[in-house]
Amino acid sequence: MNVLLLGSGGREHALAWKIAQSPLLEKLYIAPGNAGTASVGTNLPISATDFEEVKKAVLQYQISMVVVGPEDPLVKGVHDFFLNDADLKKIPVIGPQKYAATLEGSKEFAKNFMIRHNIPTAKHFTVTAENLQAGFDFLSKQTAPYVLKADGLAAGKGVLILNDFEEAKKELQQMLDGKFGAASKTVVLEECLKGIEMSVFVLTDGEGYVILPEAKDYKRIGEHDTGLNTGGMGAVSPVPFADKALMDRVEKEIIKPTVEGLKKDGIPYCGFIFFGLMNDNGTPKVIEYNVRMGDPETEVVIPRIKSDLLQLFVAAANKTLSNEKIEINPFTATTVMAVSGGYPEAYEKGKTISFDEEFTDSIVFHAGTKLENGEVKTSGGRVLAVTSLGENKNAALQKSYKNIAKIHFDKMYYRRDIGADLDK
Ligand code: AMP
Ligand code: GLY
Helix, strand or coil: CEEEEEECCHHHHHHHHHHCCCCCCCEEEEEECCCCHHHCCEECCCCCCCHHHHHHHHHHCCCCEEEECCHHHHHCCHHHHHHCCCCCCCCCEECCCHHHHHHHHCHHHHHHHHHHCCCCECCEEEECHHHHHHHHHHHHHCCCCEEEEECCCCCCCCEEEECCHHHHHHHHHHHHCCCCHHHHCCEEEECCCCCEEEEEEEEECCCCEEECCCEEECCEEECCCEEEECCCCEEEECCCCCCHHHHHHHHHHHHHHHHHHHHHCCCCCCEEEEEEEEEECCEEEEEEEECCCCCCCHHHHHHHECCCHHHHHHHHHCCCHHHCCCCECCCEEEEEEEECCCCCCCCCCCCECEECCCCCCCEEEECCEEEECCEEEECCCEEEEEEEEECCHHHHHHHHHHHHCCEECCCCECCCCCCHHHHC
């Protein structure tokens, strides 16, 4: 079968790398892809949100499945576009429809879903310009830090965690005044959860599900979790504290009620669900839902999956996932992200990337790269993710760090402490 994958990041390179290994695959196309995906498939110069161009490509290249990497095309309704088009409606899309994607697209929607289905999460209060005073009252009953979230998608920047009450009040006002545009016309205030974060992923067809390996992401730009939030600077899978007892609770208290809740609410779902969780001493709570895989988590999750991912996608499309088992490699995977100097603030693009030598004991997943006249150049903040597998975390990290040191581009930066907190 021919598959079209939408997206252009490290997540998409990892998905493409895995799909390309499937005996079910004839040809893989990636729109728009990056310099890395070009090595495992054919890149098409099409934006993932230009649905008319996506349609043309699907018909031209006889695509029989579309896999959606990022949230943007999902929240904009790419799956619905397929279902509503006579030529496309039989072509399965891995990724939920627009309404289900609201689980990621609106924090308020996600909160109400969790309350309705008894899924543990932080207490919250929703504020608009109409009930600002009640919002201040909710804040005054919380202890610092104060958690303020733009309801809508704000390019990963819409969450503020503030220590000072007066500052929290001021920021709340500014958010409602449009600090994050339309996304913060509604603000969700939350109780601040304590504990350690982790990411759990399932692939579901709305009936059955398979649980993918869990991962821990490192979001801050600076070592020891300091500085600004980024898309993610590295990841580790498995997560040492995610023992069987915790994962059993995650499945029973969070995964099952979520999949059953979707069904009860009559919301079809075919695709990934990413549970951003807080583990408070063995008690898991949902921080957020995403309707896609995480990045850079995918770069450690996918290499640990032994099963044929495309076969799992076919089962999801046929609603037979409950008959499938997923086989996981017990080794640890680590990834370390090389980013452009200045990221997550302003940074330069177009830097030539060079490698001292070929290496075989890590996989380099491309994130923000592009091919220009045969040369690989930087084209984003997060540039390359160096993933390694090892018998344990330190063995994997040693390979990732040895190999990232062989990669060079002007002003390249990476964190040297990925996974270090997990030794405690
Ligand atoms: P979100 O976009 O909802 O995942 O929030 C971004 C980040 O803010 C999360 O990854 C957490 O680190 C933090 N965060 C969000 N909500 C809470 C909460 N209720 N308690 C503590 N930390 C939170
Ligand atoms: N790494 C977090 C995310 O993909 O949202």
